[in-house]
Amino acid sequence: MNFYISIGEIQDHIEEYHRVTGEAPDFPFILHQIYTQKHYLKEFPGTIDTSSLIRLEDDDFLKEIRKLYFYFSDKILHIPERFDIVPPNAGLTVVYQFWGCKDFIHLHDCFEIDYVYRGQCELTFLDEQQILTEGDFCILSPFTRHNVTLLNKDSYIFPIYIKESTFSKLFFPLLSSDDILSDFFRKILSSSEEANYLLIKTDASCEIKDLVKKLFLENFRYDNYVERCNIYWINLLFVYVLRSYHIYQQFSYYKSGPDHIPIVRYIQSHYKTVTLPILAERFHYSVPYLSKIIKENTGKNFTQLIKTLKMKEALEYLEKTDLSIEEISEKTGYNSADHFYRVFKEYQGISPQQYRKEFLKKRAENFPW
Structure with missing residues (x-):
């Protein structure tokens, strides 16, 4: 069974838990608490007019998206470790990172793309830590231990998750190009020597921010065209990132070798x-x-x-x-x-x-x- 909870409801419960206990809660615990208190919808809340939200300035946009509803399977209430970040019938998804949840080092079987929309976050990657700032665009390869933490309540990222198994099918044109993004993905997908993450510092351009908005809002359309639109927006996002970046770095934890x-x-x-x-x-x-x-x-x-x-x-x-x-x-x-x-x-x-x-x-x- 699916149930629907608004972004604002989830964030408010996280902050209230922290205020009362002084501790950061687990995300599944917060969902269970909201579900127990019946602060959710049983029925699909309906599609949204994304065009009106995209045109909003940042402050108004971040305020209005609190009213949007994510849907969850009740699996996350009973078997949280088996909850799929990317839905089984999809190749990619875009989520909202909530401020104040408990941090933990984790890994998953998909690419994670984090664009710092506003503020700062701390990237912990294997034994390394560094601060990402507004405009930073970071791609994490599958099966690598990491954590991304928002440093304050006014920081925002909208993580994009793309299944490794479907990447080459969804983004084939990207793999034939000659640039740092194409090289990064080709090396990982071919299982040869590769960097474990790629961090690109870009200007915090309006074009990139608008594309991130479109990617995020598309996932609340809940129709048969969501993934096709997301593929289009992500390809455009890659192009604009390449167009505006001024420095990048790659990271490889282990010594090089073919196998x-x-x-x-x-x-x-x-x-x-x-x-x-x-x-x-x-x-x-x-x-x-x-x-x-x-x-x-x-x-x-x-x-x-x-x-x-x-x-x-x-x-x-x-x-x-x-x-x-x-x-x-x-x-x-x-x-x-x-x-x-x-x-x-x-x-x-x-x-x-x-x-x-x-x-x-x-x-x-x-x-x-």
């Missing part, structure tokens, strides 16, 4: 369950040769790499949630809390409980208010 990128990306996405034999079968290498590729290009053997990825996720849970040690051990792919406890203590030098206690103590000392 390791798709392997490491697969490990990043499946590290809770993947084994060397499974990996060898998938990429058609012997286990010894695959082990050599991983060691040479990451500096770690397979077991060490898996442990590092699991421990990074465990630290996130210990720092940013109140999940029990048993729950964290399950979420990070360990078959028992005892096993998780031993590995964590060996990796960090202290127990999970001690780590959480010391982290909370330091946070309280640094931020006493």
Whole structure:
């Protein structure tokens, strides 16, 4: 069953939760709260007149879109981890990033395109952090751990998600061009050596902002032409970004090599369950040769790499949630809390409980208010 909630209703609930508890809520929790309080619509609210909203100045536009309704499947209330960012029957979607929700490092199987419409946000990408400002245009490749955080209430981005499996079909003309965007996408889609993200600094031009508005509003039309229009707007957006950019940078976390990128990306996405034999079968290498590729290009053997990825996720849970040690051990792919406890203590030098206690103590000392 689908249900419909306005952007303003969601944002108001997030801010109220933060005001009462002093903490940032999980997005699924907020939706569940709104659903329980029956602050939603059961029926489709109808299409909107996008032309009138596009013509608005920024302040009025950002105010009026609070009245727009997103639809959600009730799956997100019961099985949030299986909720699809891009609907199963679509190749792409554009969403609204809410200010004040709980941050967490995550990955997904689609390209993410973030244009900073207003204000600033912080990009955390693997072990790197940097501030993106108005006009920055950042493309994140699939299966890479990242987080994008709005730095204040007056900052806005409208993330665009494009399935990797459908990119070449939807944007084939782009792939035949000779420019930084085409090169970036070709390298990733061909599984050869590639950058993990592409950050382009553009002028905060009216043309780009208008295209982002059109992309965002198109997703509230709910008809058979939405995806075709989105493909058109995104192609235009790419052209205007290329026309107005003045500097760019690419990022590659691992050492270069002809074979390791798709392997490491697969490990990043499946590290809770993947084994060397499974990996060898998938990429058609012997286990010894695959082990050599991983060691040479990451500096770690397979077991060490898996442990590092699991421990990074465990630290996130210990720092940013109140999940029990048993729950964290399950979420990070360990078959028992005892096993998780031993590995964590060996990796960090202290127990999970001690780590959480010391982290909370330091946070309280640094931020006493």
